[in-house]
Amino acid sequence: MVVALGSNLRGHYRSNRDLLEAALRRLPDVGLDVTRRSRWWRSAAWPDRAHPDYLNGVALVETSLPPREVLDALLRVEMAFGRRRGAANDPRTLDLDLIAYGRAILEEPGLALPHPRAHQRLFVVGPLADVAPDWIHPELGATAAELAAAAVIGADAVPLGEP
Template sequence: MGRDNAVIVALGSNMPGDQPSSEALLEAALSRFPQAGLPVLARSRWWSSAAWPDPKGKEYRNGVAIVEASGPPRTVLEALFAIEGQFGRIRGEANAPRTLDLDLIAYGRQVSDAPGLILPHPRAHERLFVMGPLAEIAPDWVHPVLGKTAAELAASATVGRDAKPL
């Protein structure tokens, strides 16, 4: 699958749930992707960043995976929500601490503003903790709307500027 056709998922956690660490939780979540019909083609290292928008919270761990998907974007999103649920994620307040956050960043070159399914993710390009890990595994991936590469977007990201690989 070419990078332009990539199905990109961002993973994040700052509460390990019943796992020994957020990194362990993210590894466990990633191991569920193939069972959900989303075999992992590439993945980044885990990155750390201060909690956002309140930096006094527990640090986040983030990463990105490129997966193979045969179903439509909404089916992929539902599979991601199901995995989140398996790790105790309850969707509530935006930007609240969470055990697991799985975001569908891009589904190939598709652009959508359907309710509950905005593609590409409307804020991912601003976040170093998403674009940094993506640039690590697919620096030449081109944002379907902005026309910039993951490497360019990582360099210009304004949110999570402290993000760095572990």
Template sequence: MKNQFDRQWLDQAVVVALGCSLAGAYPSRQALLAAALQALPDEGLKVRAHSSWWSSAAWPDPAAPAYLNGVALVETALPAKDVLAALHRIETRFGRVRAEPNAPRTLDLDLIAHGRTVLDGEVVAPHPRAHQRLFVMGPLAEIAPDWRHPVNGRTAADLAATATVGTDAAPA
């Protein structure tokens, strides 16, 4: 897909990853993720674009339910701390329980980047491992191949091509 965003807007875009391995109260994981996308604007996060859904095996236990993932580019005036709080509120509304790391879950929303901002405190941005994950960079490259990582400067397309985690990820 040709990049539909100009460089200046991409440099300000907030990147949100969406994922789930359980449908919860929804008829399917796709329906749950679609509903989560619709919930973002209620929290001040205007969705400008979103990828298709990508499937990948669960990690670290591939016997657990597979994941469905995607990425949204959003526009907001909220600072990173407030974006992260909004994402956590949405997760809670969708039944997310944080029992143990990497457990199957109904909804996982990650702040991948907040424009070109680099934060290393209460909120970390960009996400410290997203650039290694095909199930994040693949969907991002689908909608914004020219997006550049705020720290390493590499494009989403390049990061997707060299990802080392979740290499089985593919459009569902």
């Protein structure tokens, strides 16, 4: 399973990196065991570059929870880190997205798998290519590395150091 993490507001943490590291540590508490994680990637806010820059990454996760329960768990973690939902693409302390759940293809209210726009976003597929370059998109048949090479949204995203 693939979970994307992002932040452009640090909340009460010293930095966005500290907040995201704490969020990663919280995932096992809700039944999501992180097996690998990417480097953090920095990019300008999208679509409004006037907002603070984002720090993003991807975690590969194992769980026995079904997809809807995974999504609910991610939303609970977001709320615990001060996420308040406003307008789409508003700045946020923590954004957790379920990108893929195995090879599942699913469309139901509030949950689409694989994530319908992740393949267009370098700040998602770049980190995914860090940890699983040969991961294959369930619908498109392209690898994470191929998707990263073709991504047009967040094309300014760059990796920062080691995980």
